[in-house]
Amino acid sequence: MSTYWSELTASLEPYVPGEQPKDRTYIKLNTNENPYPPSPKALEAIREAAGADLRLYPDPTCDALCRTIAAYYGVTKEHVFVGNGSDEILAFAFPAFFSARQPILFPDITYSFYPVYARLYGIPYITVPTDEQFRIDPQTYAIPNGGVIVPNPNAPTARFLIVNGIKEILETNKDRVVIVDEAYIDFGGESVVPLIAEYPNLLVVQTLSKSRSLAGLRVGMALGHPELIEGLNRIKNSFNSYTLDRLALAGAIAAIEDREYFAETNRKVVATRERTTAALRELGFEVIDSLANFVFVTHPVKAAEELFAALKERGILVRYFNKPRIDRYLRVSIGTDEEMDALLGALREIAG
Amino acid sequence: MSTYWSELTASLEPYVPGEQPKDRTYIKLNTNENPYPPSPKALEAIREAAGADLRLYPDPTCDALCRTIAAYYGVTKEHVFVGNGSDEILAFAFPAFFSARQPILFPDITYSFYPVYARLYGIPYITVPTDEQFRIDPQTYAIPNGGVIVPNPNAPTARFLIVNGIKEILETNKDRVVIVDEAYIDFGGESVVPLIAEYPNLLVVQTLSKSRSLAGLRVGMALGHPELIEGLNRIKNSFNSYTLDRLALAGAIAAIEDREYFAETNRKVVATRERTTAALRELGFEVIDSLANFVFVTHPVKAAEELFAALKERGILVRYFNKPRIDRYLRVSIGTDEEMDALLGALREIAG
Numbered sequence: 236m237s238t239y240w241s242e243l244t245a246s247l248e249p250y251v252p253g254e255q256p257k258d259r260t261y262i263k264l265n266t267n268e269n270p271y272p273p274s275p276k277a278l279e280a281i282r283e284a285a286g287a288d289l290r291l292y293p294d295p296t297c298d299a300l301c302r303t304i305a306a307y308y309g310v311t312k313e314h315v316f317v318g319n320g321s322d323e324i325l326a327f328a329f330p331a332f333f334s335a336r337q338p339i340l341f342p343d344i345t346y347s348f349y350p351v352y353a354r355l356y357g358i359p360y361i362t363v364p365t366d367e368q369f370r371i372d373p374q375t376y377a378i379p380n381g382g383v384i385v386p387n388p389n390a391p392t393a394r395f396l397i398v399n400g401i402k403e404i405l406e407t408n409k410d411r412v413v414i415v416d417e418a419y420i421d422f423g424g425e426s427v428v429p430l431i432a433e434y435p436n437l438l439v440v441q442t443l444s445k446s447r448s449l450a451g452l453r454v455g456m457a458l459g460h461p462e463l464i465e466g467l468n469r470i471k472n473s474f475n476s477y478t479l480d481r482l483a484l485a486g487a488i489a490a491i492e493d494r495e496y497f498a499e500t501n502r503k504v505v506a507t508r509e510r511t512t513a514a515l516r517e518l519g520f521e522v523i524d525s526l527a528n529f530v531f532v533t534h535p536v537k538a539a540e541e542l543f544a545a546l547k548e549r550g551i552l553v554r555y556f557n558k559p560r561i562d563r564y565l566r567v568s569i570g571t572d573e574e575m576d577a578l579l580g581a582l583r584e585i586a587g
Numbered sequence: 588m589s590t591y592w593s594e595l596t597a598s599l600e601p602y603v604p605g606e607q608p609k610d611r612t613y614i615k616l617n618t619n620e621n622p623y624p625p626s627p628k629a630l631e632a633i634r635e636a637a638g639a640d641l642r643l644y645p646d647p648t649c650d651a652l653c654r655t656i657a658a659y660y661g662v663t664k665e666h667v668f669v670g671n672g673s674d675e676i677l678a679f680a681f682p683a684f685f686s687a688r689q690p691i692l693f694p695d696i697t698y699s700f701y702p703v704y705a706r707l708y709g710i711p712y713i714t715v716p717t718d719e720q721f722r723i724d725p726q727t728y729a730i731p732n733g734g735v736i737v738p739n740p741n742a743p744t745a746r747f748l749i750v751n752g753i754k755e756i757l758e759t760n761k762d763r764v765v766i767v768d769e770a771y772i773d774f775g776g777e778s779v780v781p782l783i784a785e786y787p788n789l790l791v792v793q794t795l796s797k798s799r800s801l802a803g804l805r806v807g808m809a810l811g812h813p814e815l816i817e818g819l820n821r822i823k824n825s826f827n828s829y830t831l832d833r834l835a836l837a838g839a840i841a842a843i844e845d846r847e848y849f850a851e852t853n854r855k856v857v858a859t860r861e862r863t864t865a866a867l868r869e870l871g872f873e874v875i876d877s878l879a880n881f882v883f884v885t886h887p888v889k890a891a892e893e894l895f896a897a898l899k900e901r902g903i904l905v906r907y908f909n910k911p912r913i914d915r916y917l918r919v920s921i922g923t924d925e926e927m928d929a930l931l932g933a934l935r936e937i938a939g
Contacts, residue, residue, distance in 0.1 A: 237818060249821055332591055462592075478671060480803060
């Protein structure tokens with residue numbers, strides 16, 4: 236606490252990301268990173284961009300990257316916004332579309348950054364209960380609100396809501412913005428990007444951090460009606476003209492254009508997830524069906540916190556949330572087959 | 588205008604950066620970029636970082652970069668904050684230290700992003716008049732306020748306020764934060780970083796965009812009392828956990844460590860600035876003494892807007908601000924000697 240802080244600063248409860256320990260080498264299954272390296276074409280594009288032109292500002296409109304994403308999704312660049320990770324896009328979207336006037340809605344169990352954004356901007360919120368299996372019921376979003384944000388698949392539960400479920404939320408909230416956070420969509424879920432033509436209130440947010448193995452590059456994207464994109468640009472251009480550096484722009488373009496590598500690595504992650512899910516169930520774990528690059532698991536006997544600690548001792552990091560309703564669960568990112576074998580071996584020892 | 592925008596979004600007047608035209612190749616003297624490429628060691632560090640580890644999140648605390656900056660300035664890392672360009676740091680500093688309660692102060696002629704930040708966060712402001720020669724008088728900052736921001740050297744005037752002048756502003760504003768924006772400090776001015784030990788209300792903001800030729804990499808830094816740094820971190824961690832990507836971190840560390848290259852390129856920019864200033868005066872221009880990497884010039888007869896257009900036609904871009912008090916002036920970035928010769932030749936034709 237400092238006398239120089241604003242009241243806002245003093246009131247905040249900042250987000251705490253998954254730990255990035257430096258004390259030893261871990262099998263890192265705690266922050267949903269992709270176990271495979273980025274596309275070699277993306278790395279090559281970055282190396283090529285690392286030249287004299289770095290003395291020059293990047294394109295503040297990120298025109299080339301927006302066009303690449305537009306071509307990928309078959310829309311125009313006016314439907315595309317990019318940012319320094321999807322977290323930054325969400326940080327722009329909250330003040331762009333939500334306000335203190337009416338509470339926004341998001342699931343009770345979800346990405347824990349949402350309430351942090353809300354507090355930063357003084358936006359009230361209501362957490363809408365998921366059912367006992369963490370399922371989102373679209374009907375529960377038909378209450379008065381100033382906006383909705385739903386991740387799909389949800390984190391950390393990995394639950395996927397079918398497109399018709401999202402449609403129902405969009406239909407009952409036509410006069411306010413519904414953000415669908417698709418950070419994990421590329422691992423088997425069906426994106427609602429095609430719905431942006433039909434629903435001017437829909438903003439879809441995605442990231443290159445997971446399915447394109449570029450967590451270290453910080454690039455996210457949003458797709459929606461051009462009016463929503465303009466709203467994001469108004470906030471962004473009141474905050475920072477140049478949010479994406481020249482290297483991130485070059486790498487992101489090459490990564491999105493390399494569809495073959497993307498399909499191949501995602502296929503591998505999905506195969507490992509299915510194999511891991513089956514093996515965990517054999518070990519007695521309950522595993523929620525996942526369409527993400529992580530699984531959310533609980534053991535009928537062993538406490539999650541103990542499992543977390545025992546795994547960490549064995550050099551395996553997973554994520555444990557000491558929070559109501561989910562403190563019996565662990566979130567485990569999908570690594571390579573070899574890494575998951577190490578996890579399964581350790582769990583066999585600990586809980587077998 | 589959209590019905591989906593918040594009132595805030597609709598009310599904003601976003602910042603407009605200098606143009607980045609793509610229609611032809613210009614001699615670009617309009618956005619204060621450095622004419623020399625970044626340190627070869629920085630480029631090499633970036634290329635080395637462009638590998639498999641990009642699949643992993645960067646260090647959210649930017650520990651290694653903060654330590655490098657701390658070592659450079661002889662402080663501890665608790666005195667250092669880094670961001671995605673100094674613009675992002677300012678965008679965090681406004682809500683961290685200023686509020687709607689009391690107006691903040693900044694010069695009437697200054698970086699035009701300051702009022703944009705203030706509007707974004709609902710912070711009232713008073714612009715303090717500079718004198719007829721755009722000089723800042725520290726005594727004029729001894730009025731009730733909720734914070735102060737002063738760039739030194741100022742932009743776009745290039746005027747430098749001596750350290751004792753900054754001290755006077757710090758002394759008369761001891762119970763609120765004074766931000767000194769030193770984006771252009773390395774071209775001959777004296778930094779007030781050493782004063783952070785004495786003044787817990789001082790935050791000094793710098794950037795790698797100008798003197799380290801890395802506008803395309805987006806890295807800025809702030810130095811101040813650990814309480815101020817913690818305030819910035821509270822806002823940042825409520826906004827985006829990972830604002831600097833792995834490539835920016837690697838490149839910035841190498842650039843700051845390469846003191847020799849830094850000294851050499853800055854020496855060249857300063858020499859060219861002095862030569863250009865003398866030549867422009869010979870051509871009849873009034874040139875404000877500059878300690879930045881640009882000059883602010885006016886011609887007694889030729890209108891600035893006409894000069895701007897005539898230069899653009901000849902393939903030379905400078906910056907013209909159609910604003911009260913400065914609409915007779917042009918801001919001209921310092922390029923290479925060759926580029927400045929081209930500028931001088933063109934001006935001889937146009938205004939000679």
